Amino acid sequence: MGLCTVKDKFNICIVGPFGAGVAALKQLGHAVLSVPQGEELFCNLPDILEKNSFSPDLVLQVECLGKRTLIQGLDTLDCPTLFWATDPHLNLHWHNTYGRLFDQVLSTQQSLVLPFKLEGLSDVRWLPRFAFDLASPPITSRKNEIAFVGRLSDQRPGRKWMVDFIKSRVGERPFPIEQSLSHSEMLALYQDTKIIPNESILGEVNFRLFEGTSCGSLLLTQDLGEEQASLFDPGREIDTYADAAEFEEKLKFYLGNDDLIQKMGQAAHKRVQSEHLPIHRAEQILDFAKDTARNRATFSEAEKWLAVTIASMWESGMLDLPVREVLSRLAASSQDENVVVATLRVQTVINANSVVEENLLNLLGGKLFEDSFGVNFTGSAAALRLGNWDAAKAFWYRHLKSINNTKLPPKEPKDLLICWAKELKKHQRVFRGGFPFKSKTHLPHTALDCLLTIYDNDPQDAEVLRLIDVMLRPRKELDQVRGGFLASLVAQNSSDWRLFFEQALTNLHSYRLDDGMQKLVLARELASERGQERAFSMALRGRDESGLIIKRLLDC
Known part of the structure; x- marks a missing residue:
């Protein structure tokens, strides 16, 4: 049911903040109805149309x-429906169900496809964030050597560490730090700045990458691998x-190297253009829409997925x-x-204990959803x-039966939670970004x-601390938490020199160079005492991706 390829011009309805895209689609000759975000949570789109x-x-x-909007009535529309998830790294916990209401989901993060x-979403595609059509003033005419725009708070310690690190290295050079600029003011500042440092929350490719390059500034950003490198060529x-x-290197x-900054900034600006x-x-969205099949939930299924989405959003606050x-x-x-799991989770938040207890007994007594990993895990956690x-334990045994496994029974709640943690890891459910779990x-x-x-319950439990470390170690973007x-x-x-070694690396990945090198020196000394210099x-x-840590360590 993809977009009709016979037509040259289309009627396109855009819900949400995409003013630049609306202008682009109109420039391409399409008719666009832009539905802005309203104060109401629910948007009855058929009525608006x-x-x-x-x-x-x-x-x-x-x-x-900002203000969230959930569309109702999508299942009644006879055209392709797409949802562009712009912050899925923080909102996958509800995007993964809300996306069921659409034929296709677009993710700004390729790593989350x-x-x-x-x-369970069948048609998910990568559509990165976008840049802006702006002028790129000559680097020599710009007032600021380096600048940062972004809110600094205790919830983002890495960002504050980065800003403090830069402050300690730039000397007397102008380094404005702004937390409350409008979007146009921010872009104007970037146009007057040579270098834009970038730090992401969870290793995501963020808007700052595109905003800085739109202005012809040099983006100095974390190495995020192939996804980012496919958008702009590092070096x-x-x-x-x-x-x-x-x-630091x-x-x-780059500070004071205006000729090279000019060359790289202009190359980035050219790539933007x-x-x-x-x-x-906009052109990519139209191409995606042309081969879209009808995948969205309809009728009672649509109501179900909307209800589960609302429950997840409500649970997260x-x-x-x-x-x-x-x-x-x-x-x-x-x-x-899905409804059973969502219901148990909401009832737990409001401490509806007697109702939860009754629901658990009904699930067990009626042998309901015995093969469902989600129900068994959630039921077990609720019972705990x-x-x-x-x-x-009964829910745990149901799970083991469903996978034809026989393991030793857990002796206490801690054992059971560890068992479930290991099973969740197998299901690739290790960490959920953006959900404020308490x-x-x-x-x-x-x-x-x-x-x-x-x-x-026991912050000194060494076994659990080590398991947490094992879970987080592959996720470099979580080093601030892991530390x-x-x-x-x-x-x-x-x-234990290996613990100091790991702590050193988390510090080095979190802009704490001096602390990191001190811990690394200590790790080397402890390894030497045990005759394990070669292992160190x-x-x-x-683990030294840049090679500069080893070089610096030789001087310590």
Whole structure:
């Protein structure tokens, strides 16, 4: 049912903040109905279309990062429907169900296309953020050597560490730090700045990459691998750093090097003009829509997925909606495993313990959803919260039976949570970005949630601290979080050079160069005392992406 290839011009309905895209589509000759974000949570799109006498050939919703809007009536429309998830790294917990209401989901993060598909969405494609058609003033005419725009808070320690690190390295050079500029003011500042440093929350390719390059500035950004490198060529259009040692080296190299900044900034600006403007994204959206099949949920299925989405958003604190309405929508939906899990999670948040207990007994007594991993895990976690050890184990045994596995029975709640954490890791549910998990409020959803539940009860549990470290170690973007748990482990075992080594690397990945090098020196000394210098050297060679850490260590 893709976009009709016979027609040259289309009627396109855009819901959400995509003004630059609306202008681009009109420039291409298409008719566009732009539906702005309203104050209401729900948007009845068929009614809006009827009031505007607009018959769309394509509907695109662009996620708004402020006021959320959920579209109703998509299943009644006879045209392709697309949802562009602009912040999926922080919102996958509800994008993965809301996306069921659309034929196709577009993710700004290529790395999350597979996780979307693992959640059951059949058509997910990569559509990066976009840049802007702006002038690139000569570098020599710009007032600021380096500038940063972004909110600094305790919730983003890495960003503050980066800013402090730059302050300590730029000397007397102008380094404005702005936290509350309008978008146009921010772009004007970038046009008057030579170097833009970049730091992302969870290793995502963010808007700053495109905003800085739109202005012909040199983006100095974390090395995010192939996804980012496919958008801008490192070393030619932008530059990257793997750790604080390399970041310092790059700052020294570029500060005052106007000729090279001019060359790279203009190369990036040229790339923006040829590949990353709103008109390029608009053309890509139209191409995607041409081979879109009808994948969206309809009728009762659509109502179910909307109800589950609302429950997830409410649970995370995103929606100011009466819990009675949340539960009513779930109760009115077909009672499949997704609805059961969402209902248990919401009921747990409001401490509806007697109702949860009754639901768990009905699931076990009626042998309902015995093969559902989600129901068994959530039921087990809910039973643990209620102190019903027998029911918690019963759900675990149901899970083992469903996978034809026989393991030794867990002896206590901690054992059971660890068992579930390991199973969740197999299901690739290790960490959930953007969800503010609190073990006293929420039921765990990921492997890390299970371990944090144990940790919150006993922060000195060395076994759990090590398991948390193992879970987080492959995720370099989580080093800021991991560092706190490593500090606890080091405090318990101050003779383990490998712990100091890991702590050093988390510091070096988090702009704490001096602390990182001090810890690394200590790790080397401890390894030497045990005759393990070779093991230390091999470990460092395998993890020193820039090669500059080893070079610096030789001078220590």
